[in-house]
Amino acid sequence: MRSRLALALLALTLSPVAAWPAAAPEPTVDANPFFTEWTTPFGVPPFDRIKVEHYRPAYQEAIARKRREIEAIALQRSAPTFENTLVALDTAGQMLDKVEAVFSNLNSADTNDEMQAIDKEVAPLKTALRDDILLNEPLFRRVKSVWEQRDRLKLDPEPARLLEETYTDFVRGGANLDAARQTRLREINQELSVLGVTFGQNLLKETNAFKLVIDKPEDLAGLSERVVAGAAEAAKKAGLEGKWVFGLQGPSIWPFLEAADNRELRRQILTAYITRCDHGNEQDNKAVIARIAALRAAKARLLGYKTFADFVLEKQMAKTPAGVYGLLDRVWTPAVAAARREAAALQAQIDQSGGGFKLEPCDWRYYAEKERTARYDLDEEALRPYFKLENVRDGAFYVANRLYGLTFTERPDLPVYNPEVRAFEVKEADGTHVGIFYSDYHPRPGKRGGAWSTEFREQCVRDGKPVHPVVENVCNFSRPAGDAPALLSLDETETLFHEFGHALHALLQNIHYKSLGNTPRDFVEMPSQIMENWVLEPVVLKVYAKHWKTGEVIPAELVEKLLKARKFNQGFVTVEYMAASYLDMDWHTWTAPQQVDTDAFEKAALDKIGLMPEIPARYRSTYFNHIVGGYAAGYYSYLWAEVLCADAFAAFQEKGIFDAATARAFRTNILERGGSEDAAALWLRFRGREPRVEPLLERRGLN
Secondary structure, three states, X not given: OOOOHHHHOOOOOOOHXXXXXXXXXXXXXXXXXXXXXXOOHHHOOOOOOOOHHHHHHHHHHHHHHHHHHHHHHHHOOOOOOHHHHHHHHHHOOHHHHHHHHHHHHHHHHOOOHHHHHHHHHHHHHHHHHHHHHHOOHHHHHHHHHHHHOHHHHOOOHHHHHHHHHHHHHHHHOOOOOOHHHHHHHHHHHHHHHHHHHHHHHHHHHHHHHOOEEEOOHHHHOOOOHHHHHHHHHHHHHOOOOOOEEEOOOHHHHHHHHHHOOOHHHHHHHHHHHHOOOOOOOOOOOHHHHHHHHHHHHHHHHHOOOOOHHHHHHXXXXXXXXXXXXXXXXXXXXXXXXXXXXXXXXXXXXXXXXXXXXXXXXXXXXXXXXXXXXXXXXXXXXXXXXXOEHHHHHHHHHHHHHXXXXXXXXXXXXXXXXXXXXXXXXXXXXXXXXXXXXXXXXXXXXXXXXXXXXEEEEOOEEEOOEEEOOXXXXXXXXXXXXXXXXXXXXXXHHHHHHHHHHHHHHHHHOOOOOHXXXXXXXXXXXXXXXXXXXXXXXXXXXXXXXXXXXXXOEOOHHHHHHHHHOOOOOHHHHHHHHHHHHHHHHHHOOOOOOOOOOHHHHHHHHHHHOOOOOOOOOOOOHHHOHHHHOOOXXXXXXXXXXXXHHHHHHHHHHHHOOOOHHHHHHHHHHHHXXXXXXXXXXXXXXXXXXXOOOHHHHHHOOOO
C-alpha cells in the first residue's frame, strides 16, 4: 500500500538542488484538470482529460500551495494545539495528493519516456520537500510542544496515535540532528531518490528489451495451443508475423519454462530473466544497488541506528533484525529439506527418461509439472479453461459479498486511463456507497512487472465528511489468445484474490486521519494473503470455476486433485522466496557503509545459507525492485504475514469459512483500523492470543 505520511509531510522551501529545470511553455491553468475541482462521478480522476503535459505545472502549483499551507502552520502565533498543528498537517496538501496519486500510479501502470523523464525531475523535489518539513525547526517545536502535553490532553486513541506517529516521524526524519548532520541527511536522501528511479527505469527497459524469437515450429514442442497462440500474437505486435515471441513478463516466461521441451531455449530465457540489469551496459544496476545499500547504512548511523534494518524494523511487528532472522531460520531448515526431496524426485525423473544430465534451474519447473501430472493426474493447462479471468474476478467479489455484504457494480461511465481498465462501484449491503474499485489486469510495455494494489484516493474524514476511497488492482495476467478469453493459471488466480485482499483493506478502512492509513509491512500482507484461502474452497469454486466454453462447473474429482496437490513443490516455492528474504536482510544489516562487488556480495550471502544450485533466489540484487522501494529490509514480511494469515484463517475454519461473527470481527479489528492502532494489539483483539507458526508449516507441508 502506498505511503500516506510521505505525502502528508512536505516542505516549506526548495533547497538549491531541488529547483525545477527549465521547461517548454506550459498549458494554461484553465486547461489543466489538476487546477479544478473534479466533477466526475464520485470525484474520480478525469483520466480522459489528463495529459502528460499537465503534470509539471500541476506539481509546481501543488508544491507551492503545500508550502503556503505548511508555512501557515509553522509560523502561526497561536499556541500549538492538536487541532492547529497535528490535524492541520494531516489535512494539508490536498492538491499535491491528487497530482501524486495519479502520476505515480500511471507511471507504474501506463508509463512512457516523457513520464519517466518527469519522474526523474520530481523524485528529488519530493525528497527535498519532505526533508524541508521534517527538518523545519519552528514546525518541529510546535509538534514537540503538543507531544509534551500528551498526558494532559487526554486524547482519544486515534488522535493519540496521530500525535505519536507524527512526532516519531519527525525524530526519525532527523529533526533532532545538528545542522551539519541534517545537511548530510538531505544529501543522502536526495541521492537515494534519484538512484531509486534509475533502478526501476533500468529494470523496465531490460525486461521489455528481451525477446526470445522462435521461427521453427519444432521448437514449440510441449507448449499448449493457448501459449503458442499468445506467442504468435506477441510476434505480430512486434512486426514478426509468422514467428513466435516470448518475453520476460510472467504470463510469457513461466508457461514456457513449465512446458517447452527445448531445454536450451528454457535455459536461454531463464538466463535472460535472472541476469537482468547485470550486463555491464547502461541498464546495469550492480553499482546502483550497492550505492543504495551504502547510503542507507550511512543514513541509519546518522540517525543513531546500528543498521538500516534496525531503522526500518523499529516500525514493524518484527522490531529487530534478530526477530526477522529468527523466523527465517525456523522455516529455512524444513524448507530446504523439502526442496532436497523434491530435487531428488525430479532428478530421478530425468534419469528414468534417459536425460543424462544433472537437474539445473531451467529444468525445475519443467519436470515439476511432469511430476505434478504423474503424481496427481493434474495438468496446469487443463485447469485454465475453468479460470476465465472475469469469472475469477467475480469469484473474489462473491467472497467479499458473503463475508462483508459488499456488492460490485461495473461503471462503464467512469473515465479510465487505458481501455483495458474496468471500474466498479462498491456498496454496502444496505446500498451505502463505499468506494470505487478499478482493475487493470494485463501486461503492456508501459507497465512494470508484478502485481500490486494502490489508491487514487485514500479513505479518511475531512471537515466532518467522509472521503470515500478510490482503489485499484494492477496485475500482469495472461492475455486472451486465439479464440479463447483470458484464462488464468492457478497461481494467477491466487494472485488476483491476493491483490483483491489489499483492495478490501483499503476500501473498508474506517479512520479519521489519512496519515494513519499506513500499516506495518509485515502486517499489511496478512489481509491480502488471507483471501487466497478461499480460492480452492469447494463452495467458492462452484461459483466461479466454470469452463469458459461449456459453462460446466469444475468437476469434483478435479477439485479433489487440486486440494491434494496444494503442498506440492512447496519446498522450492519456500526456498526461492526465503533466499531473496535473506539477501534483502544482508544488504540492509551493514553496520557501516561499504564498497562491494555486488555479484560477490550476493554469492556470499546465498552461499552462507546453503542455497541449492538448482534453485535461484526469487530476486537477484540487480532486479530486486521490492527492496529499492518500500520493502527494503522488509521482503521477509510475506512470510511473517503468512504466519498471521494461516492462523487467522484457522479462526474462520473453526466456525465456518463464511461465519458472520468471525468476518465481522476480522473487518472491525483488522480491515477497518488501518494504522490507527498497534498491529500486535489489533491481532490480539481479533485472535485472542499470540500467533502460532504451526498452521503455516502445516499448510506448506513443512512440518
